[in-house]
Amino acid sequence: xxxxxxxxxxxxxxxxxxxxxxxxxxxxxxxxxxxxxxxxxxxxxxxxxxxxxxxxxxxxxxxxxxxxxxxxxxxxxxxxxxxxxxxxxxxxxxxxxxxxxxxxxxxxxxxxxxxxxxxxxxxxxxxxxxxxxxxxxxxxxxxxxxxxxxxxxxxxxxxxxxxxxxxxxxxxxxxxxxxxxxxxxxxxxxxxxxxxxxxxxxxxxxxxxxxxxxxxxxxxxxxxxxxxxxxxxxxxxxxxxxxxxxxxxxxxxxxxxxxxxxxxxxxxxxxxxxxxxxxxxxxxxxxxxxxxxxxxxxxxxxxxxxxxxxxxxxxxxxxxxxxxxxxxxx
Numbered sequence: 001x002x003x004x005x006x007x008x009x010x011x012x013x014x015x016x017x018x019x020x021x022x023x024x025x026x027x028x029x030x031x032x033x034x035x036x037x038x039x040x041x042x043x044x045x046x047x048x049x050x051x052x053x054x055x056x057x058x059x060x061x062x063x064x065x066x067x068x069x070x071x072x073x074x075x076x077x078x079x080x081x082x083x084x085x086x087x088x089x090x091x092x093x094x095x096x097x098x099x100x101x102x103x104x105x106x107x108x109x110x111x112x113x114x115x116x117x118x119x120x121x122x123x124x125x126x127x128x129x130x131x132x133x134x135x136x137x138x139x140x141x142x143x144x145x146x147x148x149x150x151x152x153x154x155x156x157x158x159x160x161x162x163x164x165x166x167x168x169x170x171x172x173x174x175x176x177x178x179x180x181x182x183x184x185x186x187x188x189x190x191x192x193x194x195x196x197x198x199x200x201x202x203x204x205x206x207x208x209x210x211x212x213x214x215x216x217x218x219x220x221x222x223x224x225x226x227x228x229x230x231x232x233x234x235x236x237x238x239x240x241x242x243x244x245x246x247x248x249x250x251x252x253x254x255x256x257x258x259x260x261x262x263x264x265x266x267x268x269x270x271x272x273x274x275x276x277x278x279x280x281x282x283x284x285x286x287x288x289x290x291x292x293x294x295x296x297x298x299x300x301x302x303x304x305x306x307x308x309x310x311x312x313x314x315x316x317x318x319x320x321x322x323x324x325x326x327x328x329x330x
Contacts, residue, residue: 002024002025003022003023003024003025004022004023004024004025004098004099004100005020005021005022005023005098005099005304005305005327006020006021006022006023006063006097006098006099006304007019007020007063007064007065007097007098007304007307007325008020008021008023008061008062008063009049009050009060009061009062009063009064010060010061011060012050012051012052013050013051013052014050014051015047015050015307015308015309015311015312015315016308017050018050018064018307018308018311020304020305020307023098025100026100026101026102027102028074028076028102029076029102030076030078031076031078031079031104031105031106032075032076032079032102032103032104032105033072033074033075033076033079033082033088033090033102033103033104033105033108034072034073034074034075034100034101034102035068035070035071035072035073035088035090035100035101035102035103035108036070036071036072036073036099036100037068037069037070037096037098037099037100037101037121037327038068038069038070038071038117038118038121038326038327039068039069039070039117039118039120039121039122039301039324039325039326039327040065040067040068040069040096040097040098040121040304040324040325040326040327041066041067041068041096041121041122041123041124041125041126041154041322041323041324041325042065042122042307042310042311042314042322042323042324042325043066043067043125043126043154044153044218044241044243044314045066045125045241046064046065046066046097046311047311047314047315049064049094050064050311055266056093056094056268058094062094062095063094063095063096063097063098064094064095064096064097065094065095065096065097065098065325066091066092066093066094066096066124066125066268067089067090067091067092067096067121067122067123067124067125068089068090068092068096068101068121069087069088069089069090069111069117069118069120069121069123070087070088070117070121071085071086071087071088071117072084072085072086072088072108073100075105076105079105081105082105082108086110087110087111087117087120088108088109088110088111088120089108089109089110089111089120089121089123089124090103090107090108090109090124091107091124091125091128091268091271091278092104092107093107093268093271097304097307097325098304098327099304099327106271106275106279107271109124109279109282109286110286112286112289112290113290114289114290114292115289115296118298118301118324118326119296119298120296121324121325121326122154122296122298122321122322122323122324123285123289123296124282125155125267126154126155126157126158126322127158127162127285127294127296128267128278128281128282128285129155129158129240129265129267130155130158130159130161130162130163130216131162131281131284131285132265132267132270132277132278132281133159133216133238133240133265133267134146134159134162134163134166134168134214134216134238135162135166135281135284136277136281137236137238137263137265138214138216138236138238138263139236140163140166140168140213140214141166141167141168141213142166142167142168143167143168143169144168144169144213144214145168145169145170145171145206145207145210145211145212145213145214145232146159146163146168146169146170146171146212146213146214146215146216147171147173147203147212147214147215147216147227147230147231148160148163148170148171148172148173148183148188148216149173149174149194149215149216149217149218149219149223149224149227150173150174150217150218150219150223150243151172151173151174151179151180151183151188151191152174152175152176152178152179152180152182152183152320152321153174153179153218153243153317153319153320153321154297154321154322154323155218155240155241156172156174156183156216156218157182157183157186157297157320157321158294158296159216160172160183160186160187160188161186161187161288161293161294161295162285162288162294163187163216164187164293165288165293165294168213168214169189169190170187170188170189170190171188171189171190171191171192171203171206171207171212172184172188172190172191172192173191173192173193173194173199173223173227174191174192174193174194175193175194175195175317176193176195177193178320179320180192180193182297182320182321186295186297190206194223194226198226199223199226199227199230200226200227200229200230203227203230204230207232210232210233211230211231211232211233211235212227212230212231212232212235213231213232213234213235213236214235214236214237214238215227215228215231215235215236215237215238216238216240217237217238217239217240217241218240218241218242218243219241219242219243219244220239220241220242220243220244220245220246220247220248221242221244221245221246221248222244222246223244224237224239224248224250225248228248228250228251228254228260229254231258231260232258233258233259234258234259234260234261235258235260235261236260236261236263237250237260237261237262237263238263238265239262239263239264239265240265243317250262296321296322297320297321297322298321298322298323298324299319299320299321299322299323300313300319300323300324301323301324301325301326302323302324302325302326303325303326303327303328304325304326304327306325307325310323310325
């Protein structure tokens with residue numbers, strides 16, 4: 001193939017600035033793996049990158065997309081543990097909204113035999129973030145209570161499943177009955193509609209006034225404010241993202257009085273600074289996936305040419321689980 005399709009961003013803005021273009025295939029380099037992409041997961045961070053408000057600002061033109069899955073077509077001579085024909089998923093930081101990528105071998109993970117590639121395309125970021133946050137950062141223990149905010153979204157559902165796999169009691173908080181029903185399907189023990197109900201009061205009620213041991217927060221805003229006041233003594237607040245649009249100002253006096261820890265979670269940083277953390281995490285996640293403890297939920301699939309519509313759906317907050325872009329390569 002002389003050219004491949006790719007989503008290209010040549011200026012910051014809303015999703016309408018994105019274009020589908022024909023570009024040369026990437027060049028295979030040392031330590032690299034060429035993957036024919038079948039599916040790529042869409043994440044909230046992708047919308048921020050396009051808008052120009054993410055912490056990473058790639059030079060123009062660039063192709064967004066943090067994660068994907070497909071079939072290995074070529075490997076560099078120094079790559080020994082991945083072979084042509086392998087079904088794999090990858091988290092590469094940028095560039096997955098295309099028909100073909102070259103990823104570092106260290107960023108490539110096998111897809112279990114019982115996992116399909118569409119689900120695998122939406123797996124690395126949300127499950128990697130959830131496990132990295134709950135295991136590596138919060139040290140969640142079996143029997144503890146986990147409160148998941150934004151529980152109807154992709155990373156929220158992943159956090160519910162990972163929390164249950166780790167033995168926690170999970171309280172899921174989301175907007176509306178549809179998202180709460182989805183959270184229950186994925187294992188939540190209790191659900192709270194934080195628009196219609198008092199989040200702090202309901203968490204206190206569910207926990208016998210003790211509060212949540214760990215709060216997983218990809219939302220920020222008012223939900224974070226309420227959750228912080230429903231956290232247990234020596235509780236851990238995981239700051240994962242700000243999908244609400246407001247970065248909360250966490251009051252130091254609340255941290256002091258309850259001996260609370262507020263911990264940042266930028267999972268992508270481990271790819272560069274501590275890749276062993278990522279690989280160990282994926283070994284555990286793949287084991288749980290094979291056992292059926294993890295069930296990635298795909299809400300909608302779009303062709304990569306319809307990336308703007310997919311992003312607008314994500315921004316509308318009407319989707320539950322993950323949105324996937326497909327290439328038709330299968």
